[in-house]
Amino acid sequence: MRVLIADDHDLLRDTLVMFLAGQDNIEAQTAADLDAALDKVSAEAPFDLLLLDYNMPGMNGLAGMMRAMAHEGGQRVALMSGQATRDIAEQALDAGAAGFVPKTLPAQSMVNAIRFMAMGEQYAPIDFMTAPVEEPKNALTEKLSPREYQVLRGLTEGKSNKEIARDLGIQEPTVKLHVKTLYRKIDASNRTQAALIAREAGLFADSLSDRYG
Numbered sequence: 739m740r741v742l743i744a745d746d747h748d749l750l751r752d753t754l755v756m757f758l759a760g761q762d763n764i765e766a767q768t769a770a771d772l773d774a775a776l777d778k779v780s781a782e783a784p785f786d787l788l789l790l791d792y793n794m795p796g797m798n799g800l801a802g803m804m805r806a807m808a809h810e811g812g813q814r815v816a817l818m819s820g821q822a823t824r825d826i827a828e829q830a831l832d833a834g835a836a837g838f839v840p841k842t843l844p845a846q847s848m849v850n851a852i853r854f855m856a857m858g859e860q861y862a863p864i865d866f867m868t869a870p871v872e873e874p875k876n877a878l879t880e881k882l883s884p885r886e887y888q889v890l891r892g893l894t895e896g897k898s899n900k901e902i903a904r905d906l907g908i909q910e911p912t913v914k915l916h917v918k919t920l921y922r923k924i925d926a927s928n929r930t931q932a933a934l935i936a937r938e939a940g941l942f943a944d945s946l947s948d949r950y951g
Contacts, residue, residue, distance in 0.1 A: 739856050740784065742767045744775035745791035745818070750841070757849050764853065772796030776809050783810055787836060787856040792819035792826065800829060807834060816855050824869065827862055837861035878939035881923045889916040890924075894933040894942045 751768045758766040769775035820841035827838035836855040892902035903910040926932035
């Protein structure tokens with residue numbers, strides 16, 4: 739089983755190679771960037787798995803992964819990252835990646851994942867892929883309760899109190915109370931002003947782009 743690990747951090751590469759060297763039937767090669775990895779594939783193929791750092795030079799996001807997957811007639815490629823989001827991981831898997839490995843995995847778990855992917859399986863840690871996605875926090879959101887935050891989102895989407903109440907499964911008078919309270923907290927006097935304040939704070943960009951361009 740031959741694995742090529744490409745990462746621009748020497749320590750991580752050396753650590754992974756050290757752990758893989760202690761495994762039966764795994765030979766590990768390394769590269770410091772995408773171009774070097776692809777050159778090594780051309781010169782020393784076949785590899786059972788290319789494990790690429792999502793943020794290393796030459797990757798350009800998922801474009802680098804797709805380039806590696808198509809190289810020399812097709813390669814089995816997985817991503818690893820310490821910063822990529824679950825959305826990035828899902829896109830990579832949907833595009834045919836052999837897996838996604840967070841760098842926060844314990845070393846032995848990382849080795850097990852590499853072996854699993856090199857054998858032809860698709861891997862992604864369940865706890866990472868199912869973790870709840872937190873709303874971005876900033877000074878404005880810190881002022882609001884979770885329900886007020888949801889109501890503010892409804893306001894930015896141009897929804898009436900009745901529509902917001904239906905979406906949230908609460909009564910319309912309760913929405914009116916939340917609207918009044920959040921106006922006071924964010925110093926807004928009407929719905930349009932509240933939506934613009936949310937925009938200036940960087941919240942609900944997709945909703946606001948539709949309404950305000």
